[in-house]
Amino acid sequence: MPEPETGKPDAPAQPAHPHTATLKRLEQSSGSLAAQAIARMDETLPWYRAMPPENRSWIGLVAQAGIAAFTEWFRRPDAPQAISTDVFGTAPRELTRAITLRQTVEMVRTTIEVMESAIDEVAAPGDESVLREALLVYAREIAFATAQVYAQAAEARGAWDARLESLVVNAVLSGEADEGAVSRAAALGWNSPEHVCVVLGTAPDGDSELTVEAIRRAARHAKLQVLTGVLGDRLVVIAGGRNDPLAVAKSLIGPFAQGPVVAGPVVPDLLAATRSAQAAAAGLKACTAWQDAPRPVLADDLLPERAIASDPSAREQLVEEIYRPLEEAGAALLETLSVYLEQASSLEGAARMLFVHPNTVRYRLRRVTDVTGWSPSDVRSAFTLRIALILGRLADGDPQL
Known part of the structure; x- marks a missing residue:
């Protein structure tokens, strides 16, 4: 009696891998290769030896994942694969902060060198050149994947820093600066300079991120610390490190749009910066009454206009x-x-x-x-x-x- 038809076609048979013996030997050797890579890192990379055991453990997992990902990639080189997820997805996000990009490159290079030195042992007779070429291509892909991981981490950190900086600037302008704002500023690299002042002016049209970056470049050139942001149509700069607000404003004036730029008085710290910000804001409002005002101008030089404007x-x-x-x-x-x-x-x-x-x-x-x-x-x-x-x-x- 014939078997009933199910109506489902037979699944196509998977084509045999052209280098089955090499693939099998690569699978069998992945554990020992990972152990050799970790041992080589411990021997040649001082920063690896100095790391806490937990971080060394995560790096070991990344090395193992990298070798496993190469094996899978060698099995199916044409299949779409996310190498960054396969390799770096095993480690927590905090690892990108624990080790630098340079250290990650050294880790990847060490692992690749261990695999390259084992090609003659792992590859089946006659497959040495095939495995070596595959490893070279994979090394390029893992390099791009490493750059992508750190680029994404930097982008995420940059977005978070921008939000944090905006909170600090808003707190200073609104008079709500407290120890929390000081802590947020410290997380952004603000190391509590003795002399602080606030500079206000009109923000230029266009991308506010470009304006903020221009302020940071000017601040680095002037050796100033800054917290800055674009709030509405105003460009706000909290600057620290110099006891001359007019000199501070002159060194940072480039990125401001046309119109008055007002520097508030110097205060001792970030908690007192609200006083400087309020003076600068009042000066910016009253500056239209002094048509010949210099640019930039001190808020204290606008005292009569500010007083008439009910400050x-x-x-x-x-x-x-x-x-x-x-x-x-x-x-x-x-x-x-x-x-x-x-x-x-x-x-x-x-x-x-x-x-x-x-x-x-x-x-x-x-x-x-x-x-x-x-x-x-x-x-x-x-x-x-x-x-x-x-x-x-x-x-x-x-x-x-």
Whole structure:
């Protein structure tokens, strides 16, 4: 009685491998080859010997996986294979941080050299050249796979670092900087420089990553540490390492778009950088009122514009750093400055109104400069002093101002 037909065609027979004997010997030798590769690494690579046992164990697994992947690749060289997954997928992601790309290349080279030295023993008679050529091609593929693994790790780390840096910059600008922000900054390589300032300006159009990288290049050239980011249309740079905010801004100004660039005052650390950021932001907002402002400009040079634009910190700074010291220095200085700025605008005119010699007025104005750091004879400084006088009188009349 004939067998019933199932309707399913017979599966095609797999073609015999052209180098069956060599493939079989390669499968049998994979364990010993891996052991030889690990022994060679222990003998020739000092960094391997110095690693913790756990990491050496993972590297051993990678070597074994590499030899096994070569065996499979030799079995089916035309089949699509993900060598990076076959070889490096056995190790945890943290291993790419534990060993450098150079060390990984040395590990792969050592393993390939061990396999190459064993070709005459592993290959069946007559297959030596075939196995050697296959190993050369596989070495090229494993080199590309190694580069891919580290490129992906670097890309992932770069994306994570960018998010982390954005969190730190946002925290500083919003006044929410705390020890957590300091820890995140430390993870990005920020080593807590003594002098910190914030520089603000308009971000250029285009790829923000290119702008950030340009800032980093300028910072490296100026030997500054920076945390930077593009927030909306603003380019924010937190810079550390120099006690001159104007020099810092000048060294980093290249990547900024056209428009004002404002440097906040120097503060001692990242936790205090919010004060510098707020001053720079207020200065950037008020800078349009000073059409001849230099580029870059210090936030402290914009104190009168900031005060008129309702910046409470600028008002307080003008009163505390100009008006109060003059008040404490004596009524004569305040009176002389007031008459000079608001009525006479000349030494002789002020002297006549005060019934004193012009040299007395000249001496008192020099004292004003010594006490405040602002010269009444300079037009810009005179404007700042006048705003400070107005705010001081308002504060005396209403302590809440």
